[in-house]
Amino acid sequence: MRVLARREGRFGQIRVLERKSDGARLYCIDSSVQTMVQSDGVSVFGYVHAAKLLLAPAHKVLIVGGGGGSLATMLARAGHDVTVLEVDPAAEELARAYFGLDARVRWITGDIFSFYNTNDEVFNALCIDACDAEGLISCFADPDTLAALLVVACPNGSLVLNLVHEDGAPPWGEVLAAKIAARGLSATLYRSEEGWEGNEILHARAQGPTDKLSITDVHRHPPEARTYLLSLRAHTPSRDHGD
Numbered sequence: 001m002r003v004l005a006r007r008e009g010r011f012g013q014i015r016v017l018e019r020k021s022d023g024a025r026l027y028c029i030d031s032s033v034q035t036m037v038q039s040d041g042v043s044v045f046g047y048v049h050a051a052k053l054l055l056a057p058a059h060k061v062l063i064v065g066g067g068g069g070s071l072a073t074m075l076a077r078a079g080h081d082v083t084v085l086e087v088d089p090a091a092e093e094l095a096r097a098y099f100g101l102d103a104r105v106r107w108i109t110g111d112i113f114s115f116y117n118t119n120d121e122v123f124n125a126l127c128i129d130a131c132d133a134e135g136l137i138s139c140f141a142d143p144d145t146l147a148a149l150l151v152v153a154c155p156n157g158s159l160v161l162n163l164v165h166e167d168g169a170p171p172w173g174e175v176l177a178a179k180i181a182a183r184g185l186s187a188t189l190y191r192s193e194e195g196w197e198g199n200e201i202l203h204a205r206a207q208g209p210t211d212k213l214s215i216t217d218v219h220r221h222p223p224e225a226r227t228y229l230l231s232l233r234a235h236t237p238s239r240d241h242g243d
Contacts, residue, residue, distance in 0.1 A: 164200075
């Protein structure tokens, strides 16, 4: 690996690394890899490709958490109108300079709560990809907060969350999905049964099914992502499941 850039970020030291063997680039905060892309800017993380598939029906997408911007770029290239909200001021410059962030992506430095204090913009989908060492950042781990954000940001669309789940840790994603379902929403947790990624994807909607993720043309995805995608399994709690 060679180091392309270093910055002091809001959550620790950010390093941009490049793999000498194939030009893949990594966006790291301390020892945590937030983004990893091929030389063409396509993510090698299976969960990013799963999120992109879940967001495919949405034309206008709001992503909370930018990192290197791989999901935003992949969606913009597919014709989606994408806005990123990222709290770390260092992130946008690195995403544009080192990760080929698509020029059509609107990037706003700030948080979603401040955004909606001054804005009433509605989207077709909201994706929250804001994780720390414990998993989803705590302010987004509250089901009432998530339900309220869904109503404000995309009342007729999808909420997609990236959840970090380390081996041996309690399966809190299932608990969160059940609590969201208990509030009358449709919720499905997608968990990969094989591979090295410890990420789960939670899909929630006020109306409509959330368990219809279809993995097609798997060979079009990077090799590192295929095992994750092929072994995804859906876990859907009933809406009358209590807290």
